[in-house]
Amino acid sequence: MIKQKIVLRFPPHIVEQPTIYHLIKDFDLMVNILRADINPKKEGRLMMELSGSEANYQRAVEWLNEQGLQILNLEQQIIWRSDLCTHCGACTVICPTEALMFERPDMKVRFSEEKCIVCELCLRACPARAMETLVENANFQ
Amino acid sequence: MKVNRSIEEINRKIKSGKAVVLTAEEIIGVVEEKGTVKAAEEVDVVTTGTFGPMCSSGVFLNLGHPQPRIKLGEVYLNDVAAYAGIAAVDLYLGATALPPTDPTNLKHPGDFIYGGGHVIEDLVAGKEIRLEASSYGTDCYPLKKIETSFRLDEINEAVLYNPRNAYQNYNVAVNLGDKTIYTYMGILKPKMGNANYSSAGQLSPLFNDPLLKTIGMGTRIFLGGGIGYVAWHGTQHNPSASRDQKGLPEGPAATLALTGDLKQMQPRWLRGLSYLGYGATMQVGVGIPIPILNEEIMGYCAVRDEDIKAPVVDYEKGYPQRESGNLGLVSYADLKSGSISVQGKKVPTASLSSYAGAREIAATLKEWIAKGHFTLTEPAIKLPSADAGISLKPMPQRDPDKGEGTL
Incomplete structure (x- = not known):
């Protein structure tokens, strides 16, 4: 299987x-x-x-x-730019699959690619715009 | 008081590299174990930190005079509108300013992809900034139009001046309505789908000195990755907000106006932000040292997330319509756990302020002090506190032609 x-x-x-x-x-x-x-x-x-x-x-x-x-x-469709992420956590309540979640007690955002379903809600929910998608996906937005 | 320590004494220890400095998180366990008196005897300074969106922020710039001279009128920096209603080549650029071409919320919710906060971040990062300006022309300032570009190191002054930062406590935002709403507190899903908060809680500067006994005008601080100062109390300063027995406010209360030389700050701690459907703003890193003058101050610094309560406020109707009341109080310990209970419903929480950032700021400030690079200052004046009788006023609304008492 x-x-x-x-x-x-x-x-x-x-x-x-x-x-x-x-x-x-x-x-x-x-x-x-x-x-x-x-x-x-x-x-x-x-x-x-x-x-x-x-x-x-x-x-x-x-x-x-x-x-x-x-x-x-x-x-590999959604990219978490860890260099741009400020670890606020605003994305974590918007992501429907917990691909973006808050790691406690570090209080840092973690992105699990395997849980991502490419809904792209995080792209605009991130105030620091640290979530990016492949250029080819832009034509679908 | 059993412990009495002056700022002068603390500074002598800092300069000799002997000051004992802990962060506001680290001190909690020490006070729990040893009590306030013993902890106050051993520790000289407690450092705090916060890294959240702070809309009331901006920068004064002096760009130098072109040849021939111009009195700047309409000004755009990377297309973002700046305010030039001061002397010739002086400007103020606010964090929430937008380009006039931004579609704002015409297609709701708007993206607000680039605003004043982003220009400030780019400026601090040393990037080239495009200036477009026009004016009416005078005998002394004949130039009517200019297009050029500049970098931070090429201009005379760049002074961050933030009229309201470091809010002492804030609302926890929820949405009681049926549709998603887009606010300065982030995206709020319908029927209390989430609750967003914005404070570093136990690490936040004004929770560690709730009655402003040490922080005053002139207090030297960590600001935007560099050194800054408390300039004044902040706008909307509301020290008379209701407080618990420990002096901790149960809603938005004191605020600070902060200033500092932008040229020594870092883009990492001044970040342009885009809040969907709300606007552009800036995330500002602030850290304030609390001198442990006595055991009373030590007691304040031992504040824990469990002790601090914030009001849950509806942003669908309650906040925008300025209705009083809230949906209850919750602690920062609960908020940070990932969910709270509001009127019997379990609601997932998210923060807009970065706790990891706050931790790093408090640790950085601790290091600066411990290494002797950063000494403490005696405030020039105290800021109005809970006993000052300040009350928060709404905007007067009346028929401007008929005067007070009309409408």
Whole structure:
């Protein structure tokens, strides 16, 4: 069994294809969609968790690549700039998954990439603007 | 008093490297173990710290005269509006000032990505600042328009002057409404989804000298990573706010006006902030040394988060409509634990003031004093305290053409 959080980027010409249907039907994967958007350039962004057998997952990845989809690691979508963070903690009540949380008794903010679902609420909730996203995500905001 | 120590005596010890200095956090255990008298005998100075958003902050600048000369009128620094209603090339740039092009809350909630606080941070960081200014022109100041850029080290003066900093206690903000609101206390989720507070509690300067027995005009302090001074009591200074038996206020009370030479400060401790839907502001690092003159002062410095209470206030209606009353008091120990109980509901808490920053400031000031670099000052005058009879006034509202008692 494998469980992987990924981001799929769809070029405009395949954004209307039933990709998820194939992932389930042809590769027997369990799909948990975290977030999906299409931007005005008709590019798609799908964030999800895939689970299934290792072999099926690898076959699915190959197939997705063949379709022209870009597969990215979900954990690297949101960047916590520890050099800019003032450790106030304002983000910790906004983050829905406790990816951003307060470590006690240090009273310091900690970011756990593996818990992040890229909701991006922290980007604007941080007064010091210490949370950043990849440039490619800007077209989806 | 069993212990009597003068500032002069403390300074002699500081200069000889023998002063015993502890932070306001470290002293708590010492007093618990040894009592106030013994602790006061052994410790000379307690250092405090706070690193929170402080909107009433800004900087006076003198940019030097161009050739030909100009009397600055409308002025923008990195597009942010500065105030020039003083002498020719003097300016005041406030932390919450915005560029006139900022969309503010036209698309609510606005981002307020760059304001006066950010300009000050960039200035202290040594970055190039763009100046655009215009004027009406006079015989003595003929120039009507100028565009140039400058850095901090190229101008005559840059003096941080913050009319209201280091609030002694503050509200805990919640939202009783059905929709998320965007305030200077951060994002408040509906139906008390979160409670935001802003104080360093037991480390905060004015909780360690609640009745202003040592802090006065001229007190030398840590300000923005450099050295500063207490200039006056702060605006909205409300020392008569209700207090418990230990003199600790149960809501926003005393404030301080602080000043210092910006040229020796650090960008790390003067940070531009963007509060979604509210505006731009600045996070200011402040640390104040408390001279342990006697056991009474020591007793104040032993204050713990459990002892300090703050009022929970609704920012959906209560605060904006200036309604009196609150939803109860909670302690800073509870606030810092991550959740509080308000009217039977468990509410997650978050801070806007950085406790880790406050700790670092208190530790830095301790080090400066222990190494003999920083001596204490005797206040030139005391600030009005709880017995001064000051009461906080609302804005007079009346028909300006008809005078008092109308509307």
